[in-house]
Amino acid sequence: MTARLAADIGGTFTDVVLEIDADPSSPGGSTLHTVKVLTTPRSPADAVLEGVEVVLEQAGIEAAEVELVVHGTTLATNALIERRGARTALLCTEGFRDSVAMAHENRFEQYDIFMERPDPLVPRYLRLGVPERLSAEGEVLIPLDTDAVRALIPTLVDNEVESVAIGFLHSYVDPRHEIEVRSILLDALPHLLVTVSSEVCPEIREYERLSTACANAYVQPLMATYLTDLAERLAKLGVASPLLLMLSNGGLCTLDTAVRWPVGLVESGPAGGALLAARIAAEHGADDLLSFDMGGTTAKLCLLAEGEPATSREFEVARVYRFLKGSGLPLRIPVIDLVEIGAGGGSIASVDQLGRIGVGPESAGSEPGPACYGRGGTAPTVTDADVAARRIQAEWFAGGQLDLDEGAAGDAVADGVAGPLGLEVDSAVVGVGEMVAENMANAARVHAVERGRDLGGGAMVAFGGAAPLHACRLAERLGIDTVIVPPGAGVGSAIGFLRAPVSYELVRTCHQRLDRFDADAVNQVIDGLRAEARLVVGEAAGSVPVVESVHASMRYRGQGHEIDVDLPMARFGPGDEQALLQAFDRTYRSLYTRVIPGMVAEVLTWRVRVSTVVLAPEPVATPEPRPVTADRTERVLDPEEGWRDFALVHRSDLIPGDQLTGPALIIEDQTTTVVSPRFDVRVDGRDHLVLERRS
Numbered sequence: 001m002t003a004r005l006a007a008d009i010g011g012t013f014t015d016v017v018l019e020i021d022a023d024p025s026s027p028g029g030s031t032l033h034t035v036k037v038l039t040t041p042r043s044p045a046d047a048v049l050e051g052v053e054v055v056l057e058q059a060g061i062e063a064a065e066v067e068l069v070v071h072g073t074t075l076a077t078n079a080l081i082e083r084r085g086a087r088t089a090l091l092c093t094e095g096f097r098d099s100v101a102m103a104h105e106n107r108f109e110q111y112d113i114f115m116e117r118p119d120p121l122v123p124r125y126l127r128l129g130v131p132e133r134l135s136a137e138g139e140v141l142i143p144l145d146t147d148a149v150r151a152l153i154p155t156l157v158d159n160e161v162e163s164v165a166i167g168f169l170h171s172y173v174d175p176r177h178e179i180e181v182r183s184i185l186l187d188a189l190p191h192l193l194v195t196v197s198s199e200v201c202p203e204i205r206e207y208e209r210l211s212t213a214c215a216n217a218y219v220q221p222l223m224a225t226y227l228t229d230l231a232e233r234l235a236k237l238g239v240a241s242p243l244l245l246m247l248s249n250g251g252l253c254t255l256d257t258a259v260r261w262p263v264g265l266v267e268s269g270p271a272g273g274a275l276l277a278a279r280i281a282a283e284h285g286a287d288d289l290l291s292f293d294m295g296g297t298t299a300k301l302c303l304l305a306e307g308e309p310a311t312s313r314e315f316e317v318a319r320v321y322r323f324l325k326g327s328g329l330p331l332r333i334p335v336i337d338l339v340e341i342g343a344g345g346g347s348i349a350s351v352d353q354l355g356r357i358g359v360g361p362e363s364a365g366s367e368p369g370p371a372c373y374g375r376g377g378t379a380p381t382v383t384d385a386d387v388a389a390r391r392i393q394a395e396w397f398a399g400g401q402l403d404l405d406e407g408a409a410g411d412a413v414a415d416g417v418a419g420p421l422g423l424e425v426d427s428a429v430v431g432v433g434e435m436v437a438e439n440m441a442n443a444a445r446v447h448a449v450e451r452g453r454d455l456g457g458g459a460m461v462a463f464g465g466a467a468p469l470h471a472c473r474l475a476e477r478l479g480i481d482t483v484i485v486p487p488g489a490g491v492g493s494a495i496g497f498l499r500a501p502v503s504y505e506l507v508r509t510c511h512q513r514l515d516r517f518d519a520d521a522v523n524q525v526i527d528g529l530r531a532e533a534r535l536v537v538g539e540a541a542g543s544v545p546v547v548e549s550v551h552a553s554m555r556y557r558g559q560g561h562e563i564d565v566d567l568p569m570a571r572f573g574p575g576d577e578q579a580l581l582q583a584f585d586r587t588y589r590s591l592y593t594r595v596i597p598g599m600v601a602e603v604l605t606w607r608v609r610v611s612t613v614v615l616a617p618e619p620v621a622t623p624e625p626r627p628v629t630a631d632r633t634e635r636v637l638d639p640e641e642g643w644r645d646f647a648l649v650h651r652s653d654l655i656p657g658d659q660l661t662g663p664a665l666i667i668e669d670q671t672t673t674v675v676s677p678r679f680d681v682r683v684d685g686r687d688h689l690v691l692e693r694r695s
Contacts, residue, residue, distance in 0.1 A: 003059070003066045005239070006497040007048045008269050009073040012296025012346045012366045013465060014039045015491035015670075016051030018059050018066075019498050033058040034491045036398060036465065036670050038366040044075060045230045049237065063238030070497040072246035072268035075226060076219045080121075080266070080317050080329065085218035086162040086193075090122040091152070091181060092210065093169040094129035100210050108327055118329055121218045126159060128152050130168070130181065138174035149181050153188050165217035167197035167210040172509045175199070193220045200261055201332045203605050204509045208314075208332045215317070215331055216263040223262035231255055244502065244540055249311055249334035250275050251503030251611060254540045266317055267335050269493050270300040274309040274336045276496030277461040280486055281307040283620045283686060289459040290444060291338075292474065293493060294467035296346040296383075297363045301444045302338035303453055310337040310451070313507070313553075313564070313607075334505045334609075339447040343439045345383040345466040346370055349413070349432045351420040357428075359436045371412035374405045380416035382466065384409035385432035388425065389637035391469050391665070391674050393648070399669035430639045437470055441477040457481055463492025465671050472676035472691060473639065483679070485689040490670020502541040503611030504533045512603045513557065517577035525606055526550060526570065533610035541612050551607040554584045556599040563587055564607075621685030623657035634665060641677055651689070658683045662691075 008015045018033040033055040040046040048071070056063060079085045092099065100120040109115045120127075130149055133142035156164065164185060166178045175198035182194045197213035231243050245258035248267035258265060270293060277291035281304055291302040291309070302309050315335045316328035342361020346369065349359050359382060364370050368377035372387045372394075386392045387409040394404035410425055418428035448455050456479035462471035463486060471483045488495050506529040512522060530548065537546060550570050553562035565587045568579060580603075585595045630647035637643050647664040651673070654666070659682045662675040666689060675681045679691045 003061055004068040004070070004498055005052060005055070005066050006070045006272075006494040007051060007072075008272060008491070008494040008497065009039060009044050009048065009075065010269060010295045010297060011074060011078070011363060012039060012344065012369070013037065014044070014047035014051055015494040016048065016055050017488065017491050017494040017498065018055035019495075020059060020061070031059075032488050032495070034488050034494075034670060036490060038369070041365070041367060044073065044226060045233055048230060049233055052234070052237065052239075063234075064240055066239050067241050069234060069239060069241055069243045070246060070252060070500065071230070071243060072272050072493065072497055073226075073265065074269050075265075076223055076262050077266045077317060079219045079222050080215060083121075084222070085121065086221040087126075087160055088122050088163045088165060088214060088218045089126040089128060089156055089159070089161045090210070090214055090217075091128050091130050091149070091164060091166045093133060094131045096169060096206075097124070097127035097129050099206055100127070100214065103207055116327070118327060121214045121329070122165070126161065128155065132168060132177050134168065134170040134174055134177065136170050136173065138170065144177045144180055146180070146184060149184050150188070153185070156185075156189065156192070161192070162221050163193040163195070163217040165195045165197065165210070165213040167206075167213045169206065171196075171198040172202045172204060172209065175202070193217065193224070195220065200263065202508045203332055204511075205332070208330050211330050212263060212332045215329060216261060219262050220259075223265070224259045227255060227259055227262075242540065246272055246497050246500060247334075247503075248315070248336065249503075249505055250309070250336050250500060251505065251609075252500050252540060253502075253504060253536060256539075257504070257536055263331060264333055266331065266333070267315065267338075267340075270302070270338055270340060271336045272493040272496035272500065273300060273463060274302045274304075274338060274496070275499050276463060276486065276492050277302065277304060278308055279496075279499050279617060280461050280484055280688065283617045284459075284484065285619060286459050288453070289461060290448075290455060290478075290480065292440075292460050292462045292467050292471060293464040294440070294462075294470060295344050295464045296466070297342070297344040297365065298340050299343040299440050299443075299464075299467075300338050300340045301440065301447055302336060303448060303451060305453075311335065312337040334507075334607075339443050341439060341443045343382070343436050343443075345381065345386070347382050347436065348379045349381065349385065349417055349435070350379075351417060355421060357417060357421075357431045357435045359432060359439060370409070372404045372406065372409035374403065374408060378412060378415075380412040380432065382432060382436050384412045385429045386466075386469055388413055388429045389433065390634060391636060392672060393634065393665065393667060396667050396669075396672075426637060426643075429637060433470070433473070434639055437473045437477060440470070440474050444474070444478055455480060459484065461486065463489040465490045467492075468671045468673035470674070472674055472679050475691075475693070476676070476678065481693045483691040485673050485691070487687045488670070489673070490668065499614070501612045501614045502537050503609060504536040505607065505609040506533050507605050507607040509605045510603070514577045514581050514601045514603075517572075517580075519572040519574065519576060522572050522603075522606065526608060529606065529608040530570075530610065533608055537610050537612065545613045546610050547613055548611075549609045551609075552580070552584075552603045553605040553607070554587075554601055554603050556596055557602050558599075562604055563591060620688070621656075623683075623685050625659050625682065626657045628654070628658045628660055630660070630664065636663065636665065636674075638663065638677060644677070646675075654683050654687075654689075656683050656685050656687060
């Protein structure tokens with residue numbers, strides 16, 4: 001028997017999953033024990049430990065029998081959004097302390113005179129210049145003034161600085177000055193946490209590198225304290241297995257790595273959900289689909305192409321202006337490419353001055369939570385509208401562990417939406433549901449168009465506590481014909497953590513023109529990245545088989561941006577620049593339909609990813625169909641047909657091959673799947689609910 005734990009902290013709920021394999025050699029023969037508990041914002045580890053104790057009791061095993069713990073959290077993201085990080089200083093090249101405020105010196109909203117930029121994480125009085133200067137080739141133009149560095153130490157002490165970011169001009173070429181400054185600071189202040197930009201983001205582009213280093217330093221004290229505390233409390237509970245952390249790019253890393261580079265965890269929760277969707281895509285042979293994850297605070301949408309979620313090296317957190325690109329803090333980290341909006345079960349509905357219903361991005365969270373939770377919340381939320389529409393059946397919510405106040409839900413919608421608009425409560429309930437569906441549909445459309453995709457007629461995987469409630473309505477708006485709801489959908493991201501490989505990705509700038517290609521210099525860079533990545537993966541996974549991939553960020557000389565090129569080789573010899581050019585041409589042509597003859601191509605950065613091998617799942621079997629008739633019905637408010645009878649079925653009563661004609665509610669402990677009157681549902685060979693639109 002093998003037992004593995006996964007925990008996902010969200011803004012409203014903390015999800016915990018215990019997976020037990022009676023026979024590790026038999027895929028698909030595992031048993032899942034799952035639980036949702038309200039997140040404890042003041043001490044997030046409390047909710048994790050509570051959930052762990054519940055699933056261990058459900059399974060009837062001891063904590064010592066757990067062989068692996070995987071954890072993902074939004075704490076780093078929330079700290080950046082809410083500006084709850086440490087008091088941080090930035091040491092930079094003298095004369096460049098305003099780089100993080102100047103950004104790209106452009107306007108992301110050209111015609112709005114009230115446009116707001118995000119304030120830097122480090123205030124100006126703590127952005128301290130240091131006399132030093134390197135050229136773009138790494139030549140020392142101005143030697144580092146070590147006395148000037150020591151003279152800054154009293155400033156750090158007087159301002160009670162907890163964490164320092166060091167970011168010097170062109171340090172990605174030669175980090176010697178940054179490393180020397182770190183040594184000076186730690187000799188004087190051993191308790192200080194120090195981030196050097198040449199380690200967290202050894203890439204060209206000064207603003208992004210400094211922003212990433214500042215973000216890492218800003219959240220490091222909080223994350224180091226939390227992660228260390230969680231590991232110690234798990235050990236006291238009796239869990240002796242290693243604690244691995246989910247990364248934003250869908251890989252796993254060790255606790256020590258996460259403590260050093262917590263900025264890599266900012267999108268760890270949504271990454272787990274994308275991995276679950278990729279697994280389901282492989283099982284169903286679906287190359288292209290939409291991953292839809294809706295929790296208590298946000299909704300996350302991710303496009304999968306050829307069964308894999310797209311990845312990116314750029315990410316913006318804490319956008320302050322209508323979620324518009326350019327209005328947030330840029331991070332240069334590997335992430336799964338997705339869109340995230342403030343549309344979750346706890347998102348608050350309101351009426352603006354023009355008499356329009358708005359939903360989110362503000363959320364009731366877990367404290368006080370939606371009005372129906374009976375914990376002091378009064379603002380109407382999406383969950384309150386779902387309760388008032390009877391899409392959520394109060395007697396079975398959260399397995400009956402949390403009593404819902406249906407009257408409070410209706411009163412909140414009446415006072416906050418129906419009253420100001422002069423509507424009947426039913427109309428207001430429908431309005432809230434339709435608005436949140438349209439918000440998500442619009443985000444999905446924009447995300448798809450930006451990537452040249454058409455969602456019509458495709459498939460969607462829905463998971464998270466609120467996604468199965470709204471999946472059919474979203475599918476109807478997007479023209480999607482098939483919705484797949486996996487087992488344990490309410491805790492889908494946590495289940496995705498258990499499907500993740502142990503992997504690590506490193507990148508480094510090494511500028512190379514292909515007409516002056518230096519294979520030895522490139523091999524030295526790639527070998528160094530490979531050795532470091534293998535060391536990190538080996539610490540977490542031991543001597544298990546791994547796979548490697550090498551990529552290059554390339555462009556035509558004179559262009560301002562690069563494209564990511566998958567390289568056919570891991571080392572280069574004489575003449576291999578032609579193979580590199582051919583790989584660039586293929587990628588460039590696939591994006592822009594043509595190449596530019598006579599132009600010199602160049603590489604800016606090289607990227608290496610080392611990952612443990614993940615076996616492909618067996619295809620899903622097609623069981624013999626068996627029509628099922630529900631013994632019970634409930635009146636539910638449908639947005640198109642009004643109040644009508646929905647079949648009421650418990651998911652635990654369904655077996656592979658069962659088929660139901662919509663409308664229906666399929667209830668389980670962590671969520672409810674709403675099958676609209678326009679859909680039917682069947683159970684496939686892996687216990688997935690497959691909802692299909694009737695033609």
